[in-house]
Amino acid sequence: MIQVANLNKSFGKLEVLKGVNFSVDRPGVFAILGHNGSGKTTMLKIILGMVMTNSGDVQVNGAAIKKSWEYRKDIAYLPQIARFPENLTVNELINMIIDIRNQQGREKELIERFGLEKFLDKKLSDLSGGxxxxxxxxLAFMFDARICILDEPTAGLDPVALIELKQLIQEEKEKGKMILITTHIMSLVEELSEEIIFLLDGKIHFQGTIEELTTKTKETDLEHAIAAILKQ
Structure with a gap:
C-alpha cells in the first residue's frame, strides 16, 4: 500500500506539488499521468525518499517513510534518466547492484530476454540510448520487489524491446505486484493499467479507471480524454 497525504513541495519559488492526496492499496498497474513539469517524477522521488517534502506524509505498507530506509528493499525503481559511472561495463554495473542489494537476482534471464549478451563487456559510455x-x-526487474516504480520506462526502446517490456510488466502484475508507471504512450496505459492518477497544476485532478475518465470528459478514448483535460 502507498498512501500520500497533503504533500507539498517547492523548489525555491516554484511550487511543484500543492497538497497532493492519493492512495493505492491493491496490486495492479497504476498510471501516473500529467503534462511535462506537472510533478510526476518529483512525487515518485518523494515516495522513494530521494526528495524531501516541504510538508505532508507518505506511508508505504502502513509505515511512515520519514527517517526510514528499509522499506526501499521492497521497491524496484526504473528512473527516467539513470546515471552510472561511464567507465563501468554492463557486467560490472549489474554485479555492483547485486552486491549493494546483497540479493540473488534473475539477471541472466533478463539479459537474454532483452538481447544484451553481446554488450556485457561494453562500457556504458559506448552504448546507445536504447x-x-x-x-x-x-536492473529494475532483476529482484523480486513487491512494488515497482517505472518512470518513462519505454524511452528509446525499439519495437521488439517495447513488446518484451509490456509482457514483463504484465507478468509482474499477474504475480500480484503494485506497479506505478509514468508514460506519454497512451496505448501502454490502455493496455496495462487498472487505474489512472492524473496530476494537474500540482494537484491530483483525477483518480479512477479509464472508463470513468472518458465518461467524465465525454470523450471516446483515453488520448482524447487527456487532451480535453489539458485544454481546460
Missing part, C-alpha cells in the same frame, strides 16, 4: 534503457530494465 541499449542503456534495456540495461536499466534489467
Amino acid at each position: 541499449t542503456r534503457q534495456k540495461v536499466n530494465i534489467v
